[in-house]
Amino acid sequence: MKSHIWYLIVVYVLVLSLEGKSMVSGEPQVPCAQVPCYFTFGDSLSDNGNNNNLATRAKANYRPYGIDFPGGTTGRFSNGRNLVDFIAEKLNFSNYIPPFMNTRGFNIAQGVNYASGGAGIRFQTGRALGQVISMGEQLRNHNIIIRQIRRSMRNNNSATMAYLKQCLYMVEIGSNDYLNNYYVPSFYSTSRRFSTQEYATRLINQLSLQLEDLIAKGARKVATFGVGLLGCTLYARATFETNGSPCVNDINDAIQLFNIGLKSLIDKLNSRYKNAKFIMIDVAQISTVQPPNQGQIISDAPCCEVQYDNVQCVPFGRVCDNRDGYLFYDGVHPTEFGFEGLANRSFIAQFPNDTYPCDIQQLVQLKLPY
Ligand SMILES: *[C@@H]1O[C@H](CO)[C@@H](O)[C@H](O)[C@H]1NC(C)=O
Ligand SMILES: *[C@@H]1O[C@H](CO)[C@@H](O)[C@H](O)[C@H]1NC(C)=O
Ligand SMILES: *[C@@H]1O[C@H](CO)[C@@H](O)[C@H](O)[C@H]1NC(C)=O
Numbered sequence: 001m002k003s004h005i006w007y008l009i010v011v012y013v014l015v016l017s018l019e020g021k022s023m024v025s026g027e028p029q030v031p032c033a034q035v036p037c038y039f040t041f042g043d044s045l046s047d048n049g050n051n052n053n054l055a056t057r058a059k060a061n062y063r064p065y066g067i068d069f070p071g072g073t074t075g076r077f078s079n080g081r082n083l084v085d086f087i088a089e090k091l092n093f094s095n096y097i098p099p100f101m102n103t104r105g106f107n108i109a110q111g112v113n114y115a116s117g118g119a120g121i122r123f124q125t126g127r128a129l130g131q132v133i134s135m136g137e138q139l140r141n142h143n144i145i146i147r148q149i150r151r152s153m154r155n156n157n158s159a160t161m162a163y164l165k166q167c168l169y170m171v172e173i174g175s176n177d178y179l180n181n182y183y184v185p186s187f188y189s190t191s192r193r194f195s196t197q198e199y200a201t202r203l204i205n206q207l208s209l210q211l212e213d214l215i216a217k218g219a220r221k222v223a224t225f226g227v228g229l230l231g232c233t234l235y236a237r238a239t240f241e242t243n244g245s246p247c248v249n250d251i252n253d254a255i256q257l258f259n260i261g262l263k264s265l266i267d268k269l270n271s272r273y274k275n276a277k278f279i280m281i282d283v284a285q286i287s288t289v290q291p292p293n294q295g296q297i298i299s300d301a302p303c304c305e306v307q308y309d310n311v312q313c314v315p316f317g318r319v320c321d322n323r324d325g326y327l328f329y330d331g332v333h334p335t336e337f338g339f340e341g342l343a344n345r346s347f348i349a350q351f352p353n354d355t356y357p358c359d360i361q362q363l364v365q366l367k368l369p370y
């Protein structure tokens with residue numbers, strides 16, 4: 001009986017230490033992260049559980065989401081780690097960044113993830129699916145965290161600002177302003193009111209104000225993500241006319257107007273704020289230029305069995321066995337493998353146009369005149 005208990009304890013400890021190992025390198029001798037904190041704003045490519053308790057269809061808190069994640073199903077829209085997780089690993093954080101909706105047990109001074117699946121730059125975006133936390137609301141949630149950090153620094157405002165200036169801020173938003181707004185004419189009037197150029201300009205102007213708000217809240221190193229070629233997702237190809245092309249070109253053309261606008265916004269902000277640095281990860285470019293030696297990756301079929309709307313996985317539905325051989329896990333979201341490829345090229349650009357004007361590794365190493 002006694003030895004039986006010991007056996008159980010040994011197994012338990014072993015399992016615990018294995019779990020520890022499979023998280024970001026947690027050994028004490030690991031060098032410190034180059035940035036002490038990492039805050040994320042965004043949508044389902046970054047959400048790690050913020051939507052779990054919202055009344056929305058945009059949530060991934062059920063199987064088969066998370067089947068390859070050490071903590072199981074968490075609300076991440078993939079089989080395993082997502083974009084933010086991989087970047088946290090590359091920054092040498094000893095744990096993944098907690099979702100704003102559940103920071104219990106985490107040191108919020110290391111960063112918080114505000115991203116919400118379905119959310120966009122515009123307040124109304126994604127609301128056809130139910131509740132979402134728009135970019136404006138995510139910025140307000142950041143105020144709550146800043147107040148808590150300031151309190152932990154004995155309400156010393158200059159010390160708090162000096163600390164917040166050292167963090168990496170990531171903004172990955174805009175996809176839903178297309179797929180869950182402009183291209184849902186039954187619910188939104190934007191496509192009748194604005195040409196694709198007018199719409200892109202409006203989105204960029206609103207994002208510009210949001211990024212300046214972030215500067216006012218202490219951000220100095222900001223990595224923004226362009227919108228990927230959503231016209232090539234399985235959802236878009238199953239829902240819209242492709243006219244014989246592999247992708248829905250109208251959607252991709254509209255998105256490229258946003259990406260062109262984002263690039264000029266980066267230039268504008270970098271010349272206006274000399275003590276800050278903005279970069280853009282060109283997700284569309286990254287998905288267009290594939291490395292030559294990548295092998296056979298299936299990019300025209302989802303890994304999981306998808307629902308009638310060709311977006312998310314069927315709860316408890318079938319999944320493919322070789323998940324590292326697929327780009328998409330469901331109808332729109334990448335597999336862990338797909339996220340890793342994007343994170344790799346965001347962190348260290350593989351081709352000159354992957355990032356602009358520099359990559360995340362160069363951004364975090366930058367010495368800025370705070
Ligand atoms: C993370 O740790 C590795 C291994 O020690 C080191 O080579 C790398 O420069 C570190 N990266 C950052 C961003 O600090
Ligand atoms: C606030 O922190 C700064 C360091 O960032 C320090 O120089 C200053 O004395 C602090 N102020 C108070 C009132 O503690
Ligand atoms: C990402 O980079 C890591 C380390 O450099 C490498 O082992 C991995 O295969 C890369 N993953 C993808 C999907 O490119």
Ligand SMILES: *[C@@H]1O[C@H](CO)[C@@H](O)[C@H](O)[C@H]1NC(C)=O
Pocket residue numbers: 352353
């Ligand atoms: C990279 O961007 C520059 C400037 O926009 C452009 O002239 C060049 O053709 C691009 N290169 C590739 C490989 O796409």
